[in-house]
Amino acid sequence: MSSTRPDSNDPDVAAFLQKARRDLEVARRLAPDSDFKDVVCFHAQQAAEKALKAAMLALGLEALRTHDLDLLLASLEETDPGWKALQEMCESLADFAVAPRYPGWEETAPDIKPQDAINNATFVVRFVEKRLVRA
Numbered sequence: 001m002s003s004t005r006p007d008s009n010d011p012d013v014a015a016f017l018q019k020a021r022r023d024l025e026v027a028r029r030l031a032p033d034s035d036f037k038d039v040v041c042f043h044a045q046q047a048a049e050k051a052l053k054a055a056m057l058a059l060g061l062e063a064l065r066t067h068d069l070d071l072l073l074a075s076l077e078e079t080d081p082g083w084k085a086l087q088e089m090c091e092s093l094a095d096f097a098v099a100p101r102y103p104g105w106e107e108t109a110p111d112i113k114p115q116d117a118i119n120n121a122t123f124v125v126r127f128v129e130k131r132l133v134r135a
Contacts, residue, residue, distance in 0.1 A: 013132065016054035016063070020125050023047035027118050037114050038100035044117035045069070045096035048089065048124040052076065055083075055128045067097035086127055089120040 027043040030036040045067070052072040053063035059079050064072060069090035076083040096117060099105050 010057055012063075013054045013058045016050045016057065017125075017129065017132075020047045020050035020054065020128075023050065024118070024121055024125060027114070027121065031114050031118060037112060038105055040114035041093075041096040041112060041117045042100045044114070044121035045093040047121040048093050049097065051125040051128040052086075052090075055131065058132050069094050069097075082131075086124055089123050092120050093117060093124075 023043040023046040027040045027047065030043075031040050048069060049067060049072065052069065055076055056063050056072065059076070061075055061079070064075065066072065073083060073086055073090050095109075099109070
């Protein structure tokens with residue numbers, strides 16, 4: 001376990017967090033329209049992914065070029081087991097990185113609730129922001 005203090009002043013960290021917030025805002029704006037369930041879920045996943053990458057950069061880790069939230073979270077957990085608090089939220093968002101971008105997703109995921117995806121992504125983004133602020 002590393003005791004590296006996060007550098008939340010890094011411009012790349014700020015850029016990733018800004019992108020995460022924008023993805024969340026897009027998801028929130030589109031959520032009321034059921035025709036955009038796929039886009040809402042995709043942007044919710046993207047918000048969580050970018051927030052995790054911001055945390056990685058702040059800790060001096062490489063922001064891996066992957067959509068795999070489990071892999072990103074595992075990298076963070078190596079520095080501090082407290083990141084495990086995000087596991088359930090990341091697992092709930094994991095399948096939204098690719099599948100919603102292609103035809104047929106709606107038929108394979110009829111019970112998906114976009115608001116749940118937004119809530120989980122919001123939790124991840126806020127968790128990261130709090131971790132970086134208190135450092």
